[in-house]
Amino acid sequence: xxxxxxxxxxxxxxxxxxxxxxxxxxxxxxxxxxxxxxxxxxxxxxxxxxxxxxxxxxxxxxxxxxxxxxxxxxxxxxxxxxxxxxxxxxxxxxxxxxxxxxxxxxxxxxxxxxxxxxxxxxxx
Amino acid sequence: xxxxxxxxxxxxxxxxxxxxxxxxxxxxxxxxxxxxxxxxxxxxxxxxxxxxxxxxxxxxxxxxxxxxxxxxxxxxxxxxxxxxxxxxxxxxxxxxxxxxxxxxxxxxxxxxxxxxxxxxxxxxxxxxxxxxxxxxxxxxxxxxxxxxxxxxxxxxxxxxxxxxxxxxxxxxxxxxxxxxxxxxxxxxxxxxxxxxxxxxxxxxxxxxxxxxxxxxxxxxxxxxxxxxxxxxxxxxxxxxxxxxxxxxxxxxxxxxxxxxxxxxxxxxxxxxxxxxxxxxxxxxxxxxxxxxxxxxxxxxxxxxxxxxxxxxxxxxxxxxxxxxxxxxxxxxxxxxxxxxxxxxxxxxxxxxxxxxxxxxxxxxxxxxxxxxxxxxxxxxxxxxxxxxxxxxxxxxxxxxxxxxxxxxxxxxxxxxxxxxxxxxxxxxxxxxxxxxx
Numbered sequence: 267x268x269x270x271x272x273x274x275x276x277x278x279x280x281x282x283x284x285x286x287x288x289x290x291x292x293x294x295x296x297x298x299x300x301x302x303x304x305x306x307x308x309x310x311x312x313x314x315x316x317x318x319x320x321x322x323x324x325x326x327x328x329x330x331x332x333x334x335x336x337x338x339x340x341x342x343x344x345x346x347x348x349x350x351x352x353x354x355x356x357x358x359x360x361x362x363x364x365x366x367x368x369x370x371x372x373x374x375x376x377x378x379x380x381x382x383x384x385x386x387x388x389x390x
Numbered sequence: 391x392x393x394x395x396x397x398x399x400x401x402x403x404x405x406x407x408x409x410x411x412x413x414x415x416x417x418x419x420x421x422x423x424x425x426x427x428x429x430x431x432x433x434x435x436x437x438x439x440x441x442x443x444x445x446x447x448x449x450x451x452x453x454x455x456x457x458x459x460x461x462x463x464x465x466x467x468x469x470x471x472x473x474x475x476x477x478x479x480x481x482x483x484x485x486x487x488x489x490x491x492x493x494x495x496x497x498x499x500x501x502x503x504x505x506x507x508x509x510x511x512x513x514x515x516x517x518x519x520x521x522x523x524x525x526x527x528x529x530x531x532x533x534x535x536x537x538x539x540x541x542x543x544x545x546x547x548x549x550x551x552x553x554x555x556x557x558x559x560x561x562x563x564x565x566x567x568x569x570x571x572x573x574x575x576x577x578x579x580x581x582x583x584x585x586x587x588x589x590x591x592x593x594x595x596x597x598x599x600x601x602x603x604x605x606x607x608x609x610x611x612x613x614x615x616x617x618x619x620x621x622x623x624x625x626x627x628x629x630x631x632x633x634x635x636x637x638x639x640x641x642x643x644x645x646x647x648x649x650x651x652x653x654x655x656x657x658x659x660x661x662x663x664x665x666x667x668x669x670x671x672x673x674x675x676x677x678x679x680x681x682x683x684x685x686x687x688x689x690x691x692x693x694x695x696x697x698x699x700x701x702x703x704x705x706x707x708x709x710x711x712x713x714x715x716x717x718x719x720x721x722x723x724x725x726x727x728x729x730x731x732x733x734x735x736x737x738x739x740x741x742x743x744x745x746x747x748x749x750x751x752x753x754x755x756x757x758x759x760x761x762x763x764x765x766x767x768x769x770x771x772x773x774x775x776x777x778x779x780x781x782x783x784x785x786x787x788x789x790x791x792x793x794x795x796x797x798x799x800x801x802x803x804x805x806x807x808x809x810x811x812x813x814x815x816x817x818x819x820x821x822x823x824x825x826x827x
Contacts, residue, residue, distance in 0.1 A: 278606045278609070278610065280610045280614075281606060281609050281610045281613060284610060284613035284614050284617055285613055287613075287617050287621075288613055288616055288617050288620070291617070291620060291621055323602055352601055352602040352605035352606055352609070374605045374606065374608070374609040375605060375608045375609035375611070375612040375613075375641065375645055376609065376612075377612060377613075377616055378613070378616050378620070
């Protein structure tokens with residue numbers, strides 16, 4: 267089975283490195299990292315991910331703005347996005363049915379299994 | 391010469407048999423004239439005295455009327471103001487208590503008149519600060535403004551801000567005091583509420599920022615630890631995996647504190663439905679039962695089977711009750727104890743309230759921390775898993791339901807927690823749903 271391609275956009279470099287290590291260690295994923303929100307669209311065009319994990323609060327560009335640009339891009343608009351958030355609790359996300367305003371959220375800190383499950387739900 | 395005064399005429403006739411003083415020897419004239427003058431003068435004096443007496447009696451009457459009117463006005467004022475008025479004699483016994491005082495406290499006039507004020511009706515009693523203030527007033531004629539706490543007939547306390555004045559008799563001797571006071575209990579409560587709200591707002595502002603700043607490092611730690619645990623073969627070494635597990639737990643504990651902070655900081659999504667409180671209480675207990683059984687903690691139920699429904703978020707209430715049950719259990723010694731849960735309906739200002747009382751036989755709350763138990767991050771269980779967010783969250787949830795929470799120590803020992811939920815009318819419920827929807 268082909269590995270699922272995951273683009274990880276988060277300004278926290280050490281976190282992205284570790285998530286990449288952990289996801290790739292499962293043998294199911296190929297992960298590409300982008301630490302700048304402003305470069306996310308370019309990175310996505312180049313990498314052609316099956317799914318994008320997107321941080322909400324980044325210094326150069328908010329996650330919501332990045333998502334907006336991704337959705338405006340013809341080639342990328344159908345790629346599912348999961349927001350990673352540090353300002354919403356897991357309970358709030360699950361109470362809201364896993365989505366807020368139609369978007370999927372995962373509350374930090376996430377463990378590997380949660381990531382694997384969430385990606386599995388959206389990429390088959 | 392003035393006309394001869396009638397009295398002089400009469401005396402001349404009587405003693406000298408003379409009708410006309412002109413018939414008398416001329417050397418008598420100055421003498422007669424001065425007597426005549428004296429008579430006239432005396433007449434004038436008498437008229438003046440009479441007139442002034444008449445005047446002063448009129449004045450006295452009008453002064454009297456004025457005094458009565460003033461008294462009447464003062465009395466009407468004291469009888470009708472929404473202020474407490476209490477008159478004491480110089481020994482501190484009640485001589486007067488106005489209707490507002492009686493209404494506020496539930497005492498009758500017969501309950502209070504003649505009674506020693508400081509002994510019977512003031513918290514702190516004889517020798518207390520207020521009594522000392524009274525003595526100072528009596529001794530040094532100094533009129534301080536002061537506050538004290540008075541007792542209602544049912545034992546409830548009210549804080550009063552007093553103004554006191556000395557009463558004197560007509561000789562100017564001090565005979566007692568008259569004090570007028572404002573019941574500031576509710577005003578203080580409101581002030582406290584505003585302070586609490588202000589605190590909550592500050593925390594809300596902090597929480598988002600702190601959560602973000604702390605959760606990212608926690609995420610890094612968690613991912614790193616997971617990597618070690620999943621990818622490294624430690625062989626026979628059992629210590630390292632154990633340490634890594636401990637570290638993982640520490641990260642999750644830190645995360646739960648942040649979560650509590652976020653809970654506290656935002657108006658949570660409420661899912662309001664009409665519910666019966668009794669089964670929610672019982673379900674909360676079921677979640678803890680195993681733990682409680684092990685620790686010999688028994689629950690005694692005094693649930694009112696006819697409890698009206700209240701509009702609440704069931705999940706949030708579970709959180710409230712579990713928190714309170716846990717607090718109660720943590721206050722128990724190793725020998726265990728009893729938690730009594732009582733529900734009832736009481737009349738309140740705006741209708742009815744469902745009251746839940748949770749009492750325990752634990753150690754109670756140390757008086758010096760009582761005022762801080764709702765402060766976020768205040769805990770007496772630091773190092774034992776206490777985050778200091780339990781009671782603030784409970785209070786928050788109660789406020790979201792329009793309810794209240796009061797905690798005090800029982801005389802017999804242990805804590806007494808009283809929760810009040812307003813029973814809203816059906817149309818208000820509908821409005822509540824509309825707001826939610």
